Amino acid sequence: MDRATAPLKLSPLKLGVIGAGVMGRNYLRAAQAAGVEIAIVMDIDTARARAAASDFGIQAAADVANLGVENLDVAIIAVPTAAHALTALPLLHAGVHCLVEKPFAASEAECRHLIDAAKFG
Numbered sequence: 001m002d003r004a005t006a007p008l009k010l011s012p013l014k015l016g017v018i019g020a021g022v023m024g025r026n027y028l029r030a031a032q033a034a035g036v037e038i039a040i041v042m043d044i045d046t047a048r049a050r051a052a053a054s055d056f057g058i059q060a061a062a063d064v065a066n067l068g069v070e071n072l073d074v075a076i077i078a079v080p081t082a083a084h085a086l087t088a089l090p091l092l093h094a095g096v097h098c099l100v101e102k103p104f105a106a107s108e109a110e111c112r113h114l115i116d117a118a119k120f121g
Contacts (some may be wrong), residue, residue, distance in 0.1 A: 014039040014071055016096070018064075018087055019078035023101065027076045028056050042067050059103040069094040074078035077101060092117035 015036050017024050022044035031038050049070040053060035061067045065119035069091060077088050077100040084105045087100045092114065105111045 002120040012037040016067060016069075016072045016075040016091075017041045017052075017078060018067075018075055018091075019043055020045070020048045020060075021078065024076075025052060025055075026080040027078055028052060028058075031076075032056060039071055040067060046072075064090050069096055072096045074099070082106050085114055088114055089117055 013036065015031055015038050017027050017031070017040075020028075020041050023113045024041065024043070026037060028041060038056060040059045040061055041049055041052045041056065042064065043052070044062060046060070046062045049060040049062060052058075064087065072091070074097045075088075075091050077084055077091075077098055079087050079101075081101075081103050084100050086102075090101050091098050098110065098118070100114065105114055
């Protein structure tokens, strides 16, 4: 089989879920059911992060600094709207693709800042 006809092998994307509340757990369930490689769950409530990590058999982190962004390809931001920009910006600057829940941000200025960060890293 030559290179042109060989099956394409893709590495699984490594997902981080930021926020282990109701919506974060919904994302974790959906990702796990779809066979996505979940690298880590993060929540500022360390007990909640640890509980979700235990339930889903993954690692937990209490803050973005300990998230290991170098090991993530994509993150789902499932935190309160007021924290969307603060949470997503360091990830975007690190080159991590982000799905941010709606509403996208708390203000138009934060929305523009996130959009710029997503465009340019």
